[in-house]
Amino acid sequence: GAGVSQTPSNKVTEKGKYVELRCDPISGHTALYWYRQSLGQGPEFLIYFQGTGAADDSGLPNDRFFAVRPEGSVSTLKIQRTERGDSAVYLCASSSRRLARDTQYFGPGTRLTVL
Amino acid sequence: SQQGEEDPQALSIQEGENATMNCSYKTSINNLQWYRQNSGRGLVHLILIRSNEREKHSGRLRVTLDTSKKSSSLLITASRAADTASYFCATDFQGAQKLVFGQGTRLTINP
Numbered sequence: 163g164a165g166v167s168q169t170p171s172n173k174v175t176e177k178g179k180y181v182e183l184r185c186d187p188i189s190g191h192t193a194l195y196w197y198r199q200s201l202g203q204g205p206e207f208l209i210y211f212q213g214t215g216a217a218d219d220s221g222l223p224n225d226r227f228f229a230v231r232p233e234g235s236v237s238t239l240k241i242q243r244t245e246r247g248d249s250a251v252y253l254c255a256s257s258s259r260r261l262a263r264d265t266q267y268f269g270p271g272t273r274l275t276v277l
Numbered sequence: 278s279q280q281g282e283e284d285p286q287a288l289s290i291q292e293g294e295n296a297t298m299n300c301s302y303k304t305s306i307n308n309l310q311w312y313r314q315n316s317g318r319g320l321v322h323l324i325l326i327r328s329n330e331r332e333k334h335s336g337r338l339r340v341t342l343d344t345s346k347k348s349s350s351l352l353i354t355a356s357r358a359a360d361t362a363s364y365f366c367a368t369d370f371q372g373a374q375k376l377v378f379g380q381g382t383r384l385t386i387n388p
Contacts, residue, residue, distance in 0.1 A: 195375065204365050204378030205320070218375060253320065255376075264308050264369065266376060270319040 164188070166269035168254050174275045175244055183239040183272045187256030194237050195266060196229055197253040205253055211237060244276045283366060283379040291387050296353040298382040300366030301346075307369050309342055310376065311351050314363045323351075323364075356386045 167186040175181050187194050193212055197205035207221040211231045219229075226244075231237040241248055251273050255266040284299045300309070308327050312320040326333045326342045326349070333340045339352040353360055363383050367376040 193374065197376075197378075202380075204367075204380050205376075207375040207377065210374050212374075218373065221375065251318065255320075265310070265322055265325055267322060268312070268320040273318075 166254055166256055166267055168252075168269040168272050170272060171270065172273045172275075174277065176277050177244060177246060179244050179276075181241050181244055181274065183241075183252050183274070185237045185239070185254030185256075185269060187235065187237070187254070188258070188267055191256035191258045191267075192234070193257045193266075194231060195255040195257075196237070196239050197255065199251045199253055199271070201250075208239070208252075241274075244274075246276050249274055249276045283364070283382045285382060286380070287383045287385070289385040289387060290356060292356060292358055294356055296356050296360070296384055296386075298351045298364050298384070300349045300351070300379055302349075302366075302368050302370075302377075302379075303347065304368075304370045306344075309340075309349050310367045310369075311338075311340060311349075312365045312367060312378075314365065314381070320365065353384075358386050358388050360384060361386045 169184045195210050196208040198208055199205040209229050210218040214231055214234045226242045229239045251271040253268055253271045255268045257266045282301050290296055306328055308325055310325045311323040314320050324335050324340050326340050337354045342349045363381040365378050365381045367378045369376055
């Protein structure tokens, strides 16, 4: 079946603008994760959803970052008043504890560049 | 902050040789996973090893886990040019669902 998809694949914006990044998880996966990866580093956790609710948002760096998953499927990561330091690849992953316990499947990522 | 540390940070070998990468972590874990990443984009899941397992195989991949030393190794046998990528270990420690990644090993296979 289809894997995790993310749109857009690339996003260039100006400092101070608002951006939305979208993630479509694998069908039937109840858990969804957002990570951020800076150049030369490993991914860093941002937020985790189980169903519609954010079960762990401890990785969100500040209140400019917010994520939603209103129907328990697609998720949107929202960044307000973007800063140059927000430039990174934003990765989404999903998992099903029933089908493949604990394995997280990643999407191709969205490369965000803040000018 | 990242829990894991991979060693070496970069590795360059000839095609056909074996490649070994190591990962160390700090806290007790449920599972340890290895991922591959090409060109800084999506991560491809390679193998998951649970905390009560010591060794696991998948094709040309062999993963070991030593929970007493809090370390794991990934062995790729008979390497191919297509194995050129960055390799990351990731742990999900007890009580949490999130993965904590190391900084990765950049593997280059020379033809």
